[in-house]
Amino acid sequence: MTTVATDRLIAPHGGMLVDRTGERPEGLERLERVTLTSREVSDLDMLACGALSPLVGFMGRDDYERVVEEMRLASGLIWALPVCLAVPEAPRGDRVALVDEAGTALAVLDVEDVYEYDRTREAERCFRTTDDAHPGVARLYAQHPLYLSGLVTVFERPRPQFEELARDPVETRAIFAERGWKRVVGFQTRNPIHRAHEYLTKVALETVDGLLVHPLVGDTKSDDVPAETRVECYRVLLDGYYPSDRVLLSAFPAAMRYAGPREAVWHAICRKNYGCSHFIVGRDHAGVGDYYGTYDAQLIFDAFEPHELDLEPLFFEHSFFCRACGSMASAKTCPHPAEEHVFLSGTKVRELLAAGEVPPEEFTRHEVAEVLIEAYRQG
Numbered sequence: 351m352t353t354v355a356t357d358r359l360i361a362p363h364g365g366m367l368v369d370r371t372g373e374r375p376e377g378l379e380r381l382e383r384v385t386l387t388s389r390e391v392s393d394l395d396m397l398a399c400g401a402l403s404p405l406v407g408f409m410g411r412d413d414y415e416r417v418v419e420e421m422r423l424a425s426g427l428i429w430a431l432p433v434c435l436a437v438p439e440a441p442r443g444d445r446v447a448l449v450d451e452a453g454t455a456l457a458v459l460d461v462e463d464v465y466e467y468d469r470t471r472e473a474e475r476c477f478r479t480t481d482d483a484h485p486g487v488a489r490l491y492a493q494h495p496l497y498l499s500g501l502v503t504v505f506e507r508p509r510p511q512f513e514e515l516a517r518d519p520v521e522t523r524a525i526f527a528e529r530g531w532k533r534v535v536g537f538q539t540r541n542p543i544h545r546a547h548e549y550l551t552k553v554a555l556e557t558v559d560g561l562l563v564h565p566l567v568g569d570t571k572s573d574d575v576p577a578e579t580r581v582e583c584y585r586v587l588l589d590g591y592y593p594s595d596r597v598l599l600s601a602f603p604a605a606m607r608y609a610g611p612r613e614a615v616w617h618a619i620c621r622k623n624y625g626c627s628h629f630i631v632g633r634d635h636a637g638v639g640d641y642y643g644t645y646d647a648q649l650i651f652d653a654f655e656p657h658e659l660d661l662e663p664l665f666f667e668h669s670f671f672c673r674a675c676g677s678m679a680s681a682k683t684c685p686h687p688a689e690e691h692v693f694l695s696g697t698k699v700r701e702l703l704a705a706g707e708v709p710p711e712e713f714t715r716h717e718v719a720e721v722l723i724e725a726y727r728q729g
């Protein structure tokens with residue numbers, strides 16, 4: 351366990367930051383190998399660095415059952431989504447090597463249990479749908495039939511896509527502590543940040559000490575904007591419009607599950623481990639298609655007592671530039687009709703950018719638009 355000067359920061363979920371990194375063990379080559387999908391590799395890496403504290407391995411049956419049914423670990427601690435390793439058959443030995451799809455050994459797992467699970471029930475409970483057109487459900491249905499649980503020890507971390515943005519919870523916590531931040535708001539994103547989301551982050555930042563812009567860089571749907579383009583968008587936006595001593599840009603190595611409300615809770619818990627005391631939850635957080643109601647990802651937090659999560663979720667409406675207000679606003683703060691609002695649909699924005707046209711400055715910063723136009727040109 352590493353200790354850093356984090357006294358002023360929120361405690362990790364469950365109280366202790368987990369560290370499951372370790373030495374490459376002797377006799378590794380003789381172990382049975384279990385191949386992980388890229389989503390499972392993301393989970394493994396997050397287990398290694400404590401982003402999934404208090405989890406120390408892939409979930410056992412008791413945790414899994416209670417998470418699926420009640421959004422709690424067997425201990426009673428809130429936990430929103432299964433973190434499981436699917437395998438085709440039970441391993442013979444009590445220790446296996448975990449390898450990525452290229453065959454590189456990353457970790458060992460000390461086998462605790464192998465158990466059957468019901469894909470349909472997991473889909474129904476966690477994704478609120480059994481429709482295999484849902485990308486998370488489709489992934490679940492394609493999984494191997496058994497879950498393998500046990501403590502992991504990770505000796506080979508996957509090479510991060512953005513080396514300079516790869517910071518473990520212990521590192522973000524150290525940076526927050528160094529800067530003297532106590533209250534830090536986390537912002538999850540898998541899209542370029544336009545004015546609406548810039549506004550949310552700044553409104554939140556007005557009330558706390560610092561902002562963690564924490565874009566998800568693990569697997570996303572193929573029609574989402576690629577991470578390298580998004581990271582470039584974040585850089586130009588932060589450089590031009592945010593005070594550098596109040597903001598930290600860092601990568602969140604998770605893969606998207608598209609589980610909407612439950613994923614909002616899961617995202618919040620992970621950010622608590624990174625040191626965030628507050629977390630922005632927008633409308634349809636982590637949603638896909640029209641599987642979730644607009645406010646479901648906010649309402650789900652009512653399932654818990656306020657003190658239980660410790661972290662404070664901050665709920666936001668859609669925002670826009672209002673010509674009559676002369677500022678960014680939302681339905682909560684602006685009384686004017688929709689004609690006064692600068693609103694562009696996602697489709698309209700893509701059309702403009704693909705045609706090399708910069709959308710209105712009230713909708714997106716031109717620096718961000720230019721990065722996106724260039725990406726369309728090259729794509």
Ligand SMILES: [Zn+2]
Nearest residue numbers: 672675684686
């Ligand atoms: Zn207005």
